[in-house]
Amino acid sequence: MDVEHLVSMANDIAAFFDSEPDKAVAVEGVRSHIARYWEKRMRGAIIEHLRKGGSGLTPTARSAIEKLVPVA
């Protein structure tokens, strides 16, 4: 998986939920969207990217990915 592309996708999702006034709700929105629609290779790759520093991720995207359940 092209991690740069996944970062861009995660940030785009976060950009939608960022208009939510309650930041906790926004983070949960991003987390649940990724958990529900991203295939496990993609989730695994973005979690691994975060583990390595998560460069390029916006704050909301980063917070959401921190809460993703690790891929088995």
Next chain:
Amino acid sequence: MYAKDYHDLGTPAAHGQSVTLDIDGATVTVPAGTSIMRAAALADRDVPKLCATDTLKHFGSCRVCLVEIEGRKGFPASCTTEVAAGMKVRTQSEALAKMRRGVLELYVSEHPMGSCPDSSRCELETLAGEHGITQSRFGGPKTARAHTHQPVDASNPYFRFDNDLCIVCSRCVRACEETQGTFALTIEGRGLESRVSASQNQPFLESECVSCGACIEACPTGALMEKSLLTAGLPQQAVTTTCAYCGVGCSLVAEVTDGAVSRMVPNRDGRANQGHACVKGRFAYGYATHADRVTKPLIRKSITDEWTEVSWDEAINYAASEFKRIQARYGKDSVGGITSSRCTNEETFLVQKLVRAAFGTNNVDTCARVCHSPTGYGLKHTMGESAGTQEFVSVQHADVIVVIGASPTEAHPVFASQMKRRLRAGAKLIVVDPRAIPLVKSPHVEADYHLRLLPGTNVAVINALAHVVVTEGLTKDDYIAERCERESYEKWKKFVADPINSPEAMEPITGVKAELVRGAARLYAKGPNGAIYYGLGVTEHSQGSTMVMGIANLAMATGNLGREGVGVSPLRGQNNVQGSCDMGSFPHEFSGYRHVSDDSVRATFEAMWKVPLSPEQGLRIPNMFEAALDGSFRGMYIQGEDLAQSDPNTSHVTAALSALECLVIQDIFHNETAKFAHVFLPGTSFLEKDGTFTNAERRISRVRKVIEPLCGYADWEVTMRLSNALGYPMNYRHPSEIMDEIAALTPTFTGVSYEKIDRLGSIQWPCNDQAPAGTPTMHVGTFVRGKGKFYVTAYVPTHERTTSKYPLLLTTGRILSQYNVGAQTRRTPNLAWHSEDRLEIHPHDAEARGIEHGDWVGVTSRAGDTVLRVEITERVAPGVVYTTFHFPESGANLITTDNSDWATNCPEYKVTAVQVVKVAQPAAWQQRRQAAKPASPRKRRAPMDNPA
């Protein structure tokens, strides 16, 4: 002329209270407002007629349909006289017969008996024969040829006009006006010099005629006639089926002569199309028997090898062994499949079942990914169901029609005719589109507002419209309080009321003057019935899903959902986009839009399919490409989809396809994707199989086999064989059994069966115990999800920006005569209207670049470049260019980027920053392509197991 066996009732149906009268001694009860002609026909006492047909309003010119009414003087025309309670009508008498004979003889004096190519299809000659007329007492020419001395107009590829056979009944002119709404035909001249004229007495092909065929169907003689009938004999069979072009899903009657389709006629009982069709559905079916059809299975070890023709068994077994090999080596998630919106519900259901049950993965997706996936997401989240809310006929009750990012006259022409009928009757029109689509101004139709926004700013416009509604007190507060979530509404209301969303604040972003937005918002909100129709100009954006939710927000806030005349209606691009989505083609959903992680739902499928299923959502199409490039995805089964032409950023797509170890294509033609395939399984057209399609109004209609499959097997049979070869048994004897399984597994389909569809004609889902006859209007009384949910929809600019290097915005669309990637329509005479894609550019932008009409121009984006011929037009605004994408040699998707919708990954086809420069000739790759001949497959041995 009508379809075989059609009983024309003379005038349209009326809908008043019941009225009982006597016709020739028979007691007849019909709705008030019904003509005597129709009432008589319903009682099988047909009155002779020439200028009347039941798709058109009465005209009263031919004087053949006279009747006697007890207590009334004279002989009233039965077409123009309405029934009345207690009325006593005589349709036959000596006096009537004498008058009719006299009138018919006058007609025959200008149209001698035996003039028509097929007199048995000529209403005049048939009627005259029934009245014992063999020639006219009034003289006239002995043959029609000696009549007007006008040459036959054979310019149209599908029909011809012979003025000598015309009786000037005006049925064609009225059909062009009332049915089609184009107003291309008139009666020119007076008296005996009267003749039908296309536009300014032009050949049909050069006129404004859109070749819908309504005129030839209305013509009572052979004056306007399909060319196919000149050589074909009378049909032996008429099969009712469903069109395989756009999402209107017209019901058609295929007439079959000597085993071949001789004519296609719209079904006058078809609920979606109401007896109308377009140039594609009515005429452009010849692709089905085109010489390019691939009818033998092909395989090759490498995509650089030549194809080898093999038996079905060998092709299927090779494909299955390759998928097994790949899964054994790289894991079960290393393969996947793509379903097609061109195939039937049953075929689509089987492909996703094969992927989930036989492959054991959820890596299944559908071509709806690249068109209407945001519709599914947006409508599901706001209202609870991934589908449009209305039936087409609902538009006749709309007061304000809003068309966003769609051009119905080009892409959904039969529905556009219905819409135009309502607009001519007084409904208001708001068009939201970067381009001046034909609806903005056409005969007798003109938009009250055209919000000509910059591509990529839909969400800014919808928020500005909502801002006006909220801040000017135009919301339907009682409706919202009763039917919507209070908390989400308050949050949304506060958001859109913010001055940053005002039309004035958004004007610099959208390019739309604030006062136009304010006027349009007031018009829509005050309706009282406001109906929104939208197309790919909404969905194919980086904020496609946001925009769909924004539309739903606006409709809920103004109370425009849950009854006839209102609603949110996506105009689906392909014939079975709705169906392919319904059937569980998305990687995260089973049929009926239920997530694969739902244990109870998954358990019902596991019990029926007798195999454990994965609770993990699979890869979407663009994710499959990414996985192919990283080596974790190696095999693909694609049914009826040309990814290499239809998906954006072609070079990225072809790199991914090239990386696959096994690509199995099932299609009717060699397409762009087949260049990267290892197995080619011949597909079947809609004429060659049984099944169902579901159109944009959720209407499930039967597809019925008209001719035998050219390759020997329907697509569902091929999928079944592949599954069996993979070791997962499928043993359906008929698609009706597949539908029974769909009904057993899908709550919105539990009441659907072939028997019921045949009985009712068609069914709109949900169809279950709560709605046994289906559901024409959704969300009546309450939303499917319970309370309607508002979403905050902030405008987020696309990543695709204009710069000095790429200063123009390219957007894309369709043209009437062509369809999608053109695989079908390019193989028909529709090329007469559109034989190449062109780039539309505004005169100012052209002048600044020294470009003249017809020049070749290079179009360069961040993704790639291509060369197109240019058309200079003010249909596009300065700074915006536009092209269609029907021809592979145009390479439109070489320049589109891989930006996509944040929620669904639907590509952003509608916004690409480009530069346009004048060039001398097409690009080198285009010239090579033009010169190249397709290589014919090497024949190894004749297939042994082909039953055809």
